[in-house]
Amino acid sequence: MNDAYRLETLAIHAGQEADPATGAIMTPIYQTSTFVQSEPGQHKGYEYSRSGNPTRAALEACIAGLEGGQYGLAFASGLAAIDTIMRLLNPGDHVIVGNDVYGGTYRLFERVLARYGLRFSWVDLTQPEALDAALAPQTRMLWLETPTNPLMTLVDIPALVARVPEHVIVAVDNTFASPAIQQPLRLGADIVMHSSTKYLGGHSDVVGGLLALNDEKLYADLKFLQNAIGGVPGPMDCFLVLRGIKTLALRIERHSANALQIAQFLEDHPAVTQVLYPGLESHPQYDLARRQMRYPGGMISILVENPEAARRMVSRTKLFALAESLGGVESLIEVPAAMTHMSTQGSTLEVPGTLVRLSVGIEHVDDLIQDLQEALA
Numbered sequence: 001m002n003d004a005y006r007l008e009t010l011a012i013h014a015g016q017e018a019d020p021a022t023g024a025i026m027t028p029i030y031q032t033s034t035f036v037q038s039e040p041g042q043h044k045g046y047e048y049s050r051s052g053n054p055t056r057a058a059l060e061a062c063i064a065g066l067e068g069g070q071y072g073l074a075f076a077s078g079l080a081a082i083d084t085i086m087r088l089l090n091p092g093d094h095v096i097v098g099n100d101v102y103g104g105t106y107r108l109f110e111r112v113l114a115r116y117g118l119r120f121s122w123v124d125l126t127q128p129e130a131l132d133a134a135l136a137p138q139t140r141m142l143w144l145e146t147p148t149n150p151l152m153t154l155v156d157i158p159a160l161v162a163r164v165p166e167h168v169i170v171a172v173d174n175t176f177a178s179p180a181i182q183q184p185l186r187l188g189a190d191i192v193m194h195s196s197t198k199y200l201g202g203h204s205d206v207v208g209g210l211l212a213l214n215d216e217k218l219y220a221d222l223k224f225l226q227n228a229i230g231g232v233p234g235p236m237d238c239f240l241v242l243r244g245i246k247t248l249a250l251r252i253e254r255h256s257a258n259a260l261q262i263a264q265f266l267e268d269h270p271a272v273t274q275v276l277y278p279g280l281e282s283h284p285q286y287d288l289a290r291r292q293m294r295y296p297g298g299m300i301s302i303l304v305e306n307p308e309a310a311r312r313m314v315s316r317t318k319l320f321a322l323a324e325s326l327g328g329v330e331s332l333i334e335v336p337a338a339m340t341h342m343s344t345q346g347s348t349l350e351v352p353g354t355l356v357r358l359s360v361g362i363e364h365v366d367d368l369i370q371d372l373q374e375a376l377a
């Protein structure tokens, strides 16, 4: 695929040439566990679907194209993708992580991987200088989310990349933004990771994870781990993500336009104490957002007066469904402290019970604002 094509074109075509066998324009769902060989080791590029499957290969090429990478890898979930990255490390290795991340990432790092000898430092990376103090001789990885889940803070990817030694792997969880908003590999990151459950899938009908990268050795190591560990997606799930990606650019435009209007509405609402949205001038990193993000995205977090007000609001919306997850065409709302981030309770990553997170869908914005107005009345 021509590297010069723009994201809108790549979303529809990258990795998705017509099926050579039949001419089918849509990538076939190769629902098979294994592939016949003519002699041992003689096959048509596929042996067994944990190691590789043509529908998955199309998705892997697609995410590589969208992120401006050479290589892509697909997983059964975002967490399976993160876990596979972390198996690049050895006991005693040190990882620096931003101090606001998805609750499941925190749980995997501190409750699972710490038991295998990895050490994690949780650092406020909105100040790039804070990174210097956290760096240790054993530091092997810098793990970034931007915007973060759920506080919507940003990190300056090139500024942080410039501060770490060459041997430190910089991985960016690009789930909240999607490649339609920012492409971390182009900003110097080594690995970009997605929960494709979210904006890439886009329709709340599939759970998945994706990686994209450029370094050949790192790719060989991750591909080995993908097969050795086996957290791979089935062909139907790969098809659904490919299908969702086709409209990514259009959806992100509408998610962002709707979210900006809703953020402005909420900022003026007396029941709302604070709105955290990178598209608002009041966001402390508005300048960085303008520099690093093509669109401000569809995620908004707000603070309300007290936890009861938060619970009341999310129980009263009708269009904004009360549910975990994000990035689908339909609007969702939740209280992170009680739902997606319960695992951070009692830690330095704990989020306040007054925080409400909105995933703004692509419904008509006037209907969404009316729904929020009624819920806050």
Ligand code: P1T
Pocket (backbone or CB within 6 Å): 077, 078, 079, 080, 102, 104, 105, 145, 149, 173, 175, 176, 194, 195, 196, 197, 207, 208, 209, 324, 325, 326, 340
């Ligand atoms: O759910 P899964 O596909 O395994 O992806 C995990 C994950 C990783 N990174 C980020 C930034 C995420 O937001 C998620 C999943 N998040 C939710 C389910 C949520 O509601 O926040």
